[in-house]
Amino acid sequence: MSTKKSKKLDLILEEAAKLFKQKGFAGTSMRDLAERIGIDAASMYHYISSKDEILRTICYNISTVYISQLAEIEQKQATYTQKLKDLVRLHIRVMVTRSAEVSVTNNDWKYLAEDSLQQFKARRKEYERGVAALLEKGVAAGEFEALDTSVALFTILSAVRWVELWWRPERGITPDELENAIITILFKGLEKTHHEHVS
Amino acid sequence: MSTKKSKKLDLILEEAAKLFKQKGFAGTSMRDLAERIGIDAASMYHYISSKDEILRTICYNISTVYISQLAEIEQKQATYTQKLKDLVRLHIRVMVTRSAEVSVTNNDWKYLAEDSLQQFKARRKEYERGVAALLEKGVAAGEFEALDTSVALFTILSAVRWVELWWRPERGITPDELENAIITILFKGLEKTHHEHVS
Structure with a gap:
C-alpha cells in the first residue's frame, strides 16, 4: 500500500x-x-x-500494539517489577494516545464476525497469559506478594480501564503523572509505609 | 407491601x-x-x-446498598485506612452476592428513563464523592500516599469491576480470599516490601 x-x-x-x-x-x-x-x-x-473490516482492523491494530509491547518487555534485561511497571505504563499510554480505538476494541469486539472474533479472543488471551507469566515469575523471584494470579491479573488490567473514558488534556494531569499515580497504587499501595511504625 | x-x-x-x-x-x-x-x-x-420499572428498581436497589454501606462506614470510629478497606470489601461483596443486579446497574443504567437516569447519576456521584472524601481525609491524616484524588478514586472503583463478571464458587477462591487479595494490591501494593533492603 x-x-x-x-x-x-x-x-x-x-x-x-x-x-x-x-x-x-x-x-x-x-x-x-x-x-x-x-x-x-x-x-x-x-x-x-465494509464496516466489519473497519472493526476488524481496529481490534487487530490495538491488540497488535499490546502484544508487541509485551513481547518487547519480555526480552528486556530487568527485574519483573520493572517489566510489569513498564507494561502497565505502556498499556495506559495506548489508552491516552488512542482512546477511541481502545474504546471500540474494549466494547465492540463482540460485533466481530466469527473468524475475527476467535482470532481476537485468542490474542487477548495471549496478552493475559503473558501478563500472568510476568506476575508468576515475579512471585517466584520473591519480588511480588504471593497472590492468586488471576485475581492479580484482572485487578491490574481492570484498574487501568477507566483511563480511556476519563483522560483528556484538560484534566490537568499529564500522561506521565497519571501513569505514575496508578503505578504507585498498584505496586506500592495507597497506604503510606511507615518505616518507624509506632503501634 | x-x-x-x-x-x-x-x-x-x-x-x-x-x-x-x-x-x-x-x-x-x-x-x-x-x-x-x-x-x-x-x-x-x-x-x-413495566420493564422500565424493573430496571429502575434494580438500579435504585443496588445504588442504595452502596450508599448505605458508605454512610455506615463514615460513622465508624476507625482510621481512614480501615474505613476505605471496609468499603472496598463491602463493595466487592455486593458484586459477589448480587452479580446479575450489579451487572445490570453497571451496563444498562443508560436505558433508564430521563428522571430515573438523573437520579441514578446523582446517586453514583454521591457515592464517588464519599469515597473521594475518605481518600482526601486519609491523605490529610498522613495515612495515604498523596495522589491525585480522581486518579485514586477511579483506579480503586475500576480495579474491582471485573469481579462481577468473573467470580463463581467454582473459581476455587472464597469471597474472603478474593477481597483480601484485592485489598492487598490496592493498599500494600504488588511489590513485596523489603525491610532489609540491600541495594
Whole structure:
C-alpha cells in the first residue's frame, strides 16, 4: 500500500473509532463515516470494504500494539517489577494516545464476525497469559506478594480501564503523572509505609 | 407491601437481572421474564408495571446498598485506612452476592428513563464523592500516599469491576480470599516490601 493510501486508511480508522464510540457500532453507517471525513462513500470503498473490516482492523491494530509491547518487555534485561511497571505504563499510554480505538476494541469486539472474533479472543488471551507469566515469575523471584494470579491479573488490567473514558488534556494531569499515580497504587499501595511504625 | 408480595417481587427482579445480563435489556421482553419465572404475564403486572420499572428498581436497589454501606462506614470510629478497606470489601461483596443486579446497574443504567437516569447519576456521584472524601481525609491524616484524588478514586472503583463478571464458587477462591487479595494490591501494593533492603 502506498504511504498516501495508508495515511488515508489511518484517518478513516481513527474517525470510524470516534463515531463508533459516539453512536455505537450498530448506530454508525458507512455513509455517516464518509460524511464525517468529507469524501463520497464510493471512494471510501477504495480504502476499506465494509464496516466489519473497519472493526476488524481496529481490534487487530490495538491488540497488535499490546502484544508487541509485551513481547518487547519480555526480552528486556530487568527485574519483573520493572517489566510489569513498564507494561502497565505502556498499556495506559495506548489508552491516552488512542482512546477511541481502545474504546471500540474494549466494547465492540463482540460485533466481530466469527473468524475475527476467535482470532481476537485468542490474542487477548495471549496478552493475559503473558501478563500472568510476568506476575508468576515475579512471585517466584520473591519480588511480588504471593497472590492468586488471576485475581492479580484482572485487578491490574481492570484498574487501568477507566483511563480511556476519563483522560483528556484538560484534566490537568499529564500522561506521565497519571501513569505514575496508578503505578504507585498498584505496586506500592495507597497506604503510606511507615518505616518507624509506632503501634 | 405484604412479605409474600415483596418476596415475589425480589424473585422477579433477580430473574430479570439474570435475563438482562444474558440477552441484554433491549433483547428481553416481559413475556420472556414471565416464562422464565413460570407465571403468566398478566399476573406479573400485579407486581411490577413495566420493564422500565424493573430496571429502575434494580438500579435504585443496588445504588442504595452502596450508599448505605458508605454512610455506615463514615460513622465508624476507625482510621481512614480501615474505613476505605471496609468499603472496598463491602463493595466487592455486593458484586459477589448480587452479580446479575450489579451487572445490570453497571451496563444498562443508560436505558433508564430521563428522571430515573438523573437520579441514578446523582446517586453514583454521591457515592464517588464519599469515597473521594475518605481518600482526601486519609491523605490529610498522613495515612495515604498523596495522589491525585480522581486518579485514586477511579483506579480503586475500576480495579474491582471485573469481579462481577468473573467470580463463581467454582473459581476455587472464597469471597474472603478474593477481597483480601484485592485489598492487598490496592493498599500494600504488588511489590513485596523489603525491610532489609540491600541495594
